[in-house]
Amino acid sequence: MKRAPWGYAVDNGPACWALLDPDYRLCGCGAEQSPVNLVDARAAQLPSLRFDYGLVRAAIEDTHATVQFNAAPGHGLMIGRRRHELRQFHFHHASEHLVEGIRWPMELHFVHTDIKGGLTVVGVFIREGEANSAVESLWQALVDDPESLDHVDVDLTALLPGSTRAWRYRGSLTTPPCSEGVSWIVLTDILTLSARQIAAFTNYRPANCRPVQPLGARVLTIC
Numbered sequence: 690m691k692r693a694p695w696g697y698a699v700d701n702g703p704a705c706w707a708l709l710d711p712d713y714r715l716c717g718c719g720a721e722q723s724p725v726n727l728v729d730a731r732a733a734q735l736p737s738l739r740f741d742y743g744l745v746r747a748a749i750e751d752t753h754a755t756v757q758f759n760a761a762p763g764h765g766l767m768i769g770r771r772r773h774e775l776r777q778f779h780f781h782h783a784s785e786h787l788v789e790g791i792r793w794p795m796e797l798h799f800v801h802t803d804i805k806g807g808l809t810v811v812g813v814f815i816r817e818g819e820a821n822s823a824v825e826s827l828w829q830a831l832v833d834d835p836e837s838l839d840h841v842d843v844d845l846t847a848l849l850p851g852s853t854r855a856w857r858y859r860g861s862l863t864t865p866p867c868s869e870g871v872s873w874i875v876l877t878d879i880l881t882l883s884a885r886q887i888a889a890f891t892n893y894r895p896a897n898c899r900p901v902q903p904l905g906a907r908v909l910t911i912c
């Protein structure tokens with residue numbers, strides 16, 4: 690069955706999502722929702738992260754929430770010995786997660802699935818600074834006629850900051866249906882985009898971020 694349309698406006702935004710469709714009820718009553726404010730994390734020994742990312746061809750999909758880049762197979766994230774295949778990546782303006790209450794200009798999400806279908810999302814904060822060459826090619830999708838441009842080739846390693854130090858917690862999709870059971874990994878290192886690159890996305894999607902949700906009984910770790 691077709692699900693109800695949703696967005697980020699007053700009449701269809703995050704505060705209303707649970708009311709728009711019964712399938713979205715977790716957006717209102719879920720106990721392990723995302724994003725969250727990243728504060729008071731507990732230092733922990735966790736399986737190491739290794740990005741097996743490279744040059745990828747990504748199909749452009751203009752969802753109404755964002756522009757999504759669907760990655761061709763062959764790129765993934767190793768968490769310990771378990772591989773998580775990259776499916777797609779997309780951007781939010783402003784950031785969805787906060788760091789000690791501070792919001793960054795943008796946040797990039799890499800969405801992975803493992804062999805059992807489990808979801809792992811890697812979040813990367815973006816601040817204003819030097820331009821990013823990989824984003825330059827991605828942003829063609831924001832201006833070009835979708836009919837004429839259906840994919841881009843991008844070096845994923847240029848979209849990762851240097852360190853794999855990250856906050857980790859159990860959360861949800863940040864968009865309807867807000868499904869839970871998502872493993873979140875939010876890198877502490879921050880990527881830079883130029884002011885012009887941030888403005889280009891802001892013009893395209895002025896606000897596509899969900900407010901932070903209560904952490905509740907969950908434990909936030911950092912490693």
Ligand SMILES: [Zn+2]
Pocket residue numbers: 779780781798863
């Ligand atoms: Zn996202």
